[in-house]
Amino acid sequence: MALKNLARRAFWSLSSSFSRHSSGLDARIISNRISVNWLSSQSDKWWPKNQLNLDNGTSTVDHARRHFQTCATRLKKGDLSRAQMVASMPKLDEGTQGEKLFDVPYDEQTNQFPDEGTPNRLFDGIRFADLPICDINATPNNTIMTLSNSAGCVKIIHSCGREGFKNTREGTNIAAQATGITLATRGIGIGMKTVRVTVAGLGPGRMAAIKGLTMGGMNVVSITDKTPVPWVAHPRPKKRRKL
Amino acid sequence: MMGQHAKFIARTVFVQNNDIEQACRVINRIMGSEGWFDQFRRTRRYEKPYMARRRINFEKCKAIYNEDMNRKIQFVLRANRVDPFPGC
Numbered sequence: 172m173a174l175k176n177l178a179r180r181a182f183w184s185l186s187s188s189f190s191r192h193s194s195g196l197d198a199r200i201i202s203n204r205i206s207v208n209w210l211s212s213q214s215d216k217w218w219p220k221n222q223l224n225l226d227n228g229t230s231t232v233d234h235a236r237r238h239f240q241t242c243a244t245r246l247k248k249g250d251l252s253r254a255q256m257v258a259s260m261p262k263l264d265e266g267t268q269g270e271k272l273f274d275v276p277y278d279e280q281t282n283q284f285p286d287e288g289t290p291n292r293l294f295d296g297i298r299f300a301d302l303p304i305c306d307i308n309a310t311p312n313n314t315i316m317t318l319s320n321s322a323g324c325v326k327i328i329h330s331c332g333r334e335g336f337k338n339t340r341e342g343t344n345i346a347a348q349a350t351g352i353t354l355a356t357r358g359i360g361i362g363m364k365t366v367r368v369t370v371a372g373l374g375p376g377r378m379a380a381i382k383g384l385t386m387g388g389m390n391v392v393s394i395t396d397k398t399p400v401p402w403v404a405h406p407r408p409k410k411r412r413k414l
Numbered sequence: 415m416m417g418q419h420a421k422f423i424a425r426t427v428f429v430q431n432n433d434i435e436q437a438c439r440v441i442n443r444i445m446g447s448e449g450w451f452d453q454f455r456r457t458r459r460y461e462k463p464y465m466a467r468r469r470i471n472f473e474k475c476k477a478i479y480n481e482d483m484n485r486k487i488q489f490v491l492r493a494n495r496v497d498p499f500p501g502c
Contacts, residue, residue, distance in 0.1 A: 269439025270446030378438045396425040400454045411459045
């Protein structure tokens, strides 16, 4: 408030011609005034709702709101409304529910994990090593599922695109679930009722596809993770996206 | 890299009582806590050497801080009591 009054007084007290012998304070006020006029032309572009208000709201003069930062990049960083917008956007779904969960109970007595006798263990009368395999490739934009026999010979391929979803809708958990249901129905049709599942990738369809399989009537016996995790980035991936 | 591991033995969880949600959560928790997903996400886009150095230094500082904080917590939680569960 005091600063604004000082600026007003200085503006009206000085003549139109700028004197070389004016004090340093006046020179500063003149230069600020010039920059404020330029800022006023940009103010509707830049003024975020919750930046620091340098006037107390009682001003009748239509002047530009002055920002603390004059550099655009620094202004953007302090822009709380943009941060609020980003925070309010839906979270990216990578199908990794349980990744940060600490209270998942695990019973040590039941055989939850494989051991040396697993390949010969029977599930519905079939050896584990002879069970058909369902491979799920869950990418951010699509989910592709294949059913193959125990040798790895692929019998059925199905994906969200083939299911009828197109473009962005392929990369959703609903699409993956629908794909899983259809694949399960087709798999049961060719005689694959009990299956072991392999999952690769982090995408919305990672968990939803397996859920779809069980909803379609398939008996999922085990879940294996086959996500390729390179420890050396080779071939060199693309550069980061600038958001 | 994953192809080097024994197929269907490593990174495998059995589904119990047809509860696939639980099985998914178990495998995600184990892999997440071991750092597989973080490494996967890091390699989607190239991480420049200066960014890698920043991250590693940050992780080192965080590890030192956590170690000291945990020591402090254990120290503060000490109690001079008869062991309520002897032999466990």
